[in-house]
Amino acid sequence: MEEIQKYSTWVEVDLSAIKNNIELIKKEVPGEVMAIVKANGYGHGAIQVAKAALEGGATWCGLARFEEAFELRDAGFDCPLLLFGWVPPQQIAPAIINEISMTVWDQDQIQSITQKATQLNRRAHVHLKVDTGMGRLGSTPQETLQLAQLIAKEPQLLFEGLFTHFARADEPIEPTTNQQHEVLKQVLSEISTHELKPRYIHAANSAASLTFPSAHYQIVRFGIAMYGLHPSKECQLPQGYQPALQWKSVLSHVKTVSRNHGISYGHEYRTQKTERIGTIPIGYADGFRRTKGNQVLVNGKKVPIIGRVCMDQVMVQLDQVPQAKTGDEVVIIGKQENAIITAENVAETWGTINYEVTCGIGARVPRIYLST
Numbered sequence: 001m002e003e004i005q006k007y008s009t010w011v012e013v014d015l016s017a018i019k020n021n022i023e024l025i026k027k028e029v030p031g032e033v034m035a036i037v038k039a040n041g042y043g044h045g046a047i048q049v050a051k052a053a054l055e056g057g058a059t060w061c062g063l064a065r066f067e068e069a070f071e072l073r074d075a076g077f078d079c080p081l082l083l084f085g086w087v088p089p090q091q092i093a094p095a096i097i098n099e100i101s102m103t104v105w106d107q108d109q110i111q112s113i114t115q116k117a118t119q120l121n122r123r124a125h126v127h128l129k130v131d132t133g134m135g136r137l138g139s140t141p142q143e144t145l146q147l148a149q150l151i152a153k154e155p156q157l158l159f160e161g162l163f164t165h166f167a168r169a170d171e172p173i174e175p176t177t178n179q180q181h182e183v184l185k186q187v188l189s190e191i192s193t194h195e196l197k198p199r200y201i202h203a204a205n206s207a208a209s210l211t212f213p214s215a216h217y218q219i220v221r222f223g224i225a226m227y228g229l230h231p232s233k234e235c236q237l238p239q240g241y242q243p244a245l246q247w248k249s250v251l252s253h254v255k256t257v258s259r260n261h262g263i264s265y266g267h268e269y270r271t272q273k274t275e276r277i278g279t280i281p282i283g284y285a286d287g288f289r290r291t292k293g294n295q296v297l298v299n300g301k302k303v304p305i306i307g308r309v310c311m312d313q314v315m316v317q318l319d320q321v322p323q324a325k326t327g328d329e330v331v332i333i334g335k336q337e338n339a340i341i342t343a344e345n346v347a348e349t350w351g352t353i354n355y356e357v358t359c360g361i362g363a364r365v366p367r368i369y370l371s372t
Contacts, residue, residue: 011044016371042359061079081101161198257275297339
């Protein structure tokens with residue numbers, strides 16, 4: 001508690017929730033679990049989340065960029081790491097030296113990695129990504145066999161995995177996931193005929209891990225659900241999953257102002273009567289958006305943010321909580337007494353998704369790690 005009181009706004013991350021969520025998915029899938037800790041662990045903190053996920057039973061960590069992977073290696077993590085995104089040519093050699101598995105989808109990448117691995121006299125681990133319908137990264141299904149053959153013939157490469165990414169697994173009623181899966185199965189059949197099938201096939205993200213068991217394969221990639229956040233409105237987490245993150249602040253000032261008093265820049269809000277106004281030291285520089293309809297919890301009640309959100313501060317109308325005083329805790333995301341504001345609630349107000357809400361919490365907001 002003393003550590004938390006040092007800050008004006010902070011995030012609390014319950015690492016036991018991360019472990020719990022990993023343990024729950026492990027009961028449902030036959031293979032390994034890859035903890036997706038890219039984007040600073042979806043805003044939760046990559047290093048601490050990765051440690052908790054591995055303690056909970058995950059065996060891999062998945063990352064988007066080479067900087068993220070090197071951060072884990074520098075922190076002492078020796079588990080398998082998979083980079084999903086493009087690796088700049090200058091970073092291929094360090095990735096090989098640090099035993100970081102890289103994703104490939106074209107011939108030039110394979111040749112560049114082979115060249116670097118040969119120069120280092122090291123073996124590079126690669127996963128071939130197939131675009132089965134996402135339209136983002138990945139080889140076409142038609143060229144996958146040729147690329148698999150190219151990887152397999154290079155002694156400096158270990159053809160470790162093949163994977164795809166589902167575009168609409170969080171929309172269970174849509175046929176797209178089944179269609180993509182059929183394309184993947186055709187690709188796997190073709191490469192199996194040529195005895196090229198790698199050890200690891202993976203396709204399921206959080207949503208597919210929960211709703212599409214035929215696509216579990218040897219690894220599931222567990223991202224948003226690991227943090228106790230729903231993949232979508234249509235794909236809700238089962239009972240037992242726990243949100244790991246709470247975002248909090250304090251009332252830095254409380255005062256009574258007279259009728260027709262302008263509040264914040266532009267005076268878009270003017271008091272209608274004598275009102276109690278509070279100030280909270282949080283703003284858009286922390287990731288709190290300039291959106292109408294924002295609410296926070298004070299003394300166990302939802303109260304409205306008023307006026308424009310500033311870079312470092314916001315104002316709140318406190319007439320519903322007359323007992324509120326300077327120093328009282330404010331909850332932006334989380335629970336206070338019997339009231340709750342979820343990341344999904346905030347996302348709805350902001351017109352976005354819960355992923356973006358937590359990923360957007362600024363770097364200057366300290367993360368406090370709890371384990372209950």
